[in-house]
Amino acid sequence: MAKGPSSPDEVFLSGPFEPDEVERLLGLIDERLRLRVSQAPPVASERRSGVRGEATAASEPAVLDPLATVTGDGLRALAAPLFNQDRGGPLGRSARRLLNLPLRLFGKPQAYFNDVLRTLVSAWSDLLRGLLDGQAVLEHELSEQRRMLDALAARVDELHERLDQLPASRPSSGEPA
Amino acid sequence: MAGRIFQVVECLAEADGVSHTARTFATLLGADGVEPDIATLYASPALRGEATPLESIVWQPGDAIVVHVWGPSRLESLLQSFRGPRAIYFHNITPPEFFPAGSASHRETRAGWEQLPRLAELADIWLAPSAFNLAALAEHVRCRRPQHVIPPVVDTTEERARAADPAHVEALRSRGEVNVLFVGRLAPNKAQDQVMEVFEHYHSRINARSRLHLVGNGSGNPLYVRSLAGLRARLAARDAIELPGKVSDQALAAYYRTADLFLCLSEHEGFCLPPLTAAAHGIPVIARAAAALPETIGPAAVLVHAYDPARIAELVHLLLEEQPLRERLQAAARAHLTRFTPSAVRTAWWPALAALRQ
Numbered sequence: 001m002a003k004g005p006s007s008p009d010e011v012f013l014s015g016p017f018e019p020d021e022v023e024r025l026l027g028l029i030d031e032r033l034r035l036r037v038s039q040a041p042p043v044a045s046e047r048r049s050g051v052r053g054e055a056t057a058a059s060e061p062a063v064l065d066p067l068a069t070v071t072g073d074g075l076r077a078l079a080a081p082l083f084n085q086d087r088g089g090p091l092g093r094s095a096r097r098l099l100n101l102p103l104r105l106f107g108k109p110q111a112y113f114n115d116v117l118r119t120l121v122s123a124w125s126d127l128l129r130g131l132l133d134g135q136a137v138l139e140h141e142l143s144e145q146r147r148m149l150d151a152l153a154a155r156v157d158e159l160h161e162r163l164d165q166l167p168a169s170r171p172s173s174g175e176p177a
Numbered sequence: 178m179a180g181r182i183f184q185v186v187e188c189l190a191e192a193d194g195v196s197h198t199a200r201t202f203a204t205l206l207g208a209d210g211v212e213p214d215i216a217t218l219y220a221s222p223a224l225r226g227e228a229t230p231l232e233s234i235v236w237q238p239g240d241a242i243v244v245h246v247w248g249p250s251r252l253e254s255l256l257q258s259f260r261g262p263r264a265i266y267f268h269n270i271t272p273p274e275f276f277p278a279g280s281a282s283h284r285e286t287r288a289g290w291e292q293l294p295r296l297a298e299l300a301d302i303w304l305a306p307s308a309f310n311l312a313a314l315a316e317h318v319r320c321r322r323p324q325h326v327i328p329p330v331v332d333t334t335e336e337r338a339r340a341a342d343p344a345h346v347e348a349l350r351s352r353g354e355v356n357v358l359f360v361g362r363l364a365p366n367k368a369q370d371q372v373m374e375v376f377e378h379y380h381s382r383i384n385a386r387s388r389l390h391l392v393g394n395g396s397g398n399p400l401y402v403r404s405l406a407g408l409r410a411r412l413a414a415r416d417a418i419e420l421p422g423k424v425s426d427q428a429l430a431a432y433y434r435t436a437d438l439f440l441c442l443s444e445h446e447g448f449c450l451p452p453l454t455a456a457a458h459g460i461p462v463i464a465r466a467a468a469a470l471p472e473t474i475g476p477a478a479v480l481v482h483a484y485d486p487a488r489i490a491e492l493v494h495l496l497l498e499e500q501p502l503r504e505r506l507q508a509a510a511r512a513h514l515t516r517f518t519p520s521a522v523r524t525a526w527w528p529a530l531a532a533l534r535q
Contacts, residue, residue: 012488014466015479016509017502025502029491036382036487130400133407144416 078118081110180239180261182211182533187251189220189228192394192423194450195247195268198306198329200227205330205523209530216242218251231255241533243304246270246296249288256299262533264302266327267293269310269447269469275366282364282398294318302532306448309469313447325529328473329450331517336433336457345431354417355387355497358436358460360429360451361443363395363402363420368442368465370408371484373418375440378490380414384497387417392432394423433458438493441465441474442484448473453517456510461496461503463489477510 012026079085082103083096184203189196199215207213212229220228240261244252247268256263270290276283297303297318304325305311311324349356357376361367369391376389395402409415424432439455441464452462452474462478464470471480479496481489496502515521 011482012485013479013481013492014475016476016505025492025495028495029488032491032494033487130403133403133410137406137410139410 078114080114081107180237180241180534182206182241182243182530183216183229183234184211184266185216185231185242185244185252185255187218187245189215189217189224191221191223192426195245196224197450198266198268199245200224201330202522202526203227205519206526206530209523209526210534211243211530236261239534243533244296244300246293247289248285249292250296253292253296253299256296262302262535263300264304264529264533265296265300266304266306267297267310267314267447268306269313271364271366271445275364275445276398277400280398280400290317297322302529304529307469307472309472310447323532325525327525327529328517328522329448330519330522331450331453331457331514332519333457333511333514336454339430339433340427341430341434342425342427345428346434349390349431349435352388353386355384355437356432356435357387357389357438357440357493358392358432358455359390359440359442360392360432360454361441361449362393362397363391363405364398365401366443366445367393368444369393369405371442371486372440373405373408373412373414374486375442375489375493376418377412377414378486379493380417382487383490383494385417389414389418390432390436391418391420392422392424392429395420396423433460436460437497438463440489440493441470442481442489443467443470446470446473452478453514456506457514459507459510461506462510463492463496474513477506477513479506 013022015022017025082100085093085096085100087093088096184199186196186199189199203211203213203215213227214229215227216231216234217228218231220230236259238261241263242255242259242261243264243266244250244256245266245268246252248270256265270293271282271286273283273287273290276286293314294317297314298320300322302325303311303314303322304327305314306326306328308326311326315321315324357379359367359369359372361369363369372391373389376387380387380389391405395405405420409418409420412418421428433455436455436458437460439452439460439462441449441452441462443449443465445468447469449470452464452470455462456474456477462474464474464478464480465484466475466480466482470478479492481492496506
């Protein structure tokens with residue numbers, strides 16, 4: 001099985017092909033991608049975080065979407081009421097560790113309150129996300145219904161036109177010609 | 178006289194991968210002393226003819242059991258009390274990290290992994306459909322036992338002869354579109370959202386005359402299913418993405434019969450039968466090089482090692498465009514599928530059966 005590098009040190013695809021064939025495929029893929037660059041941008045990557053709630057790929061946009069980032073994990077990263085010991089240089093971290101000592105002792109009620117708040121906000125965030133998803137589904141269904149209505153209206157117009165074009169009905173055989 | 182060998186499955190049901198595997202083994206191994214009926218705690222009405230209630234079995238000296246494990250199991254007490262040789266057949270368990278914390282799937286899979294070391298220690302032999310599963314088991318458990326890889330059966334002749342719903346075949350072909358297929362329950366580890374994203378690129382940039390069919394049961398992961406519906410509604414290709422849910426066997430055969438390409442981007446699979454079924458139908462398969470997939474479908478598929486929707490979409494286009502590539506894949510699939518013929522699987526069982534008889 002041959003593997004092909006998509007960049008000098010990264011493997012993108014492998015298969016039951018000769019190495020030359022894999023190289024050719026990779027060349028074609030990249031060439032065609034370059035040719036399509038002028039077309040409309042894709043819509044995909046920024047949606048991922050909302051779908052599976054997991055860590056997203058390195059290619060994710062740098063600008064954070066609040067709805068996508070206000071999750072339980074994001075909120076838990078906030079250290080309040082303690083100082084964040086993971087930020088700053090070695091000196092700053094040591095200082096924060098020292099400052100946190102009394103806060104750990106006397107800040108328990110506040111820490112408990114913050115924890116409850118984080119849980120609540122996280123739950124509301126999930127609910128909002130669900131509502132947004134539901135709204136998107138309903139909007140899609142609505143647009144489907146509109147399209148069907150338009151198609152039906154067009155069909156009704158067409159049938160009206162045909163009716164207008166029909167010749168006047170013939171007299172029945174029992175009536176005089 | 179040699180004792181009987183029972184396969185034990187907690188729940189025997191239709192359209193269930195574990196039940197399907199156990200039923201195939203029961204049919205295949207009748208001549209080798211494996212009981213044709215599967216011992217169960219519960220069997221769906223349609224399958225009761227193939228099952229024996231566990232509580233009705235009077236165990237005899239020399240009897241042996243093969244317990245199928247795929248999650249938290251109520252069969253631990255059986256493994257504890259059973260006096261004869263015991264094997265577990267480990268189908269793997271999805272890592273809980275794939276599911277939202279607090280969800281039922283998260284709780285269940287975590288419970289399954291927590292229980293696994295106890296089940297593994299109670300067993301005398303470890304069996305699994307892939308070496309990947311055995312490695313995962315060994316990594317999770319301190320003790321060691323004799324191990325055997327016994328894959329499920331993929332019978333090309335039987336697959337191609339399977340009755341397909343003609344109306345469904347006609348409906349799928351009538352549009353004259355490229356049909357891209359994935360089959361599997363809707364679950365985060367199966368990454369149907371990424372399949373959608375790849376298809377979005379393919380449909381909106383490369384070929385608008387295309388349709389994606391994500392066939393599979395969505396009842397187990399309502400949050401994920403809702404997110405998938407939300408994602409689909411926001412995509413430009415939304416009208417070309419179908420989520421038909423769980424379908425009948427005849428409808429499923431229709432999907433395989435009419436598919437032009439099978440796209441599997443699962444991040445965790447212990448085996449994954451559908452890509453092999455697709456390969457048996459001569460469908461080109463693109464799969465992610467993750468978990469057991471390189472081992473189980475790898476030699477018969479194009480494996481992608483990085484998630485890049487635009488490049489994967491171009492790869493889909495290349496495979497559909499170049500007949501010689503598809504022919505190479507089909508030839509590779511024919512060779513690879515010989516590992517999964519009934520006779521090959523039966524042979525793979527023999528060392529394990531011999532050990533269970535000792």
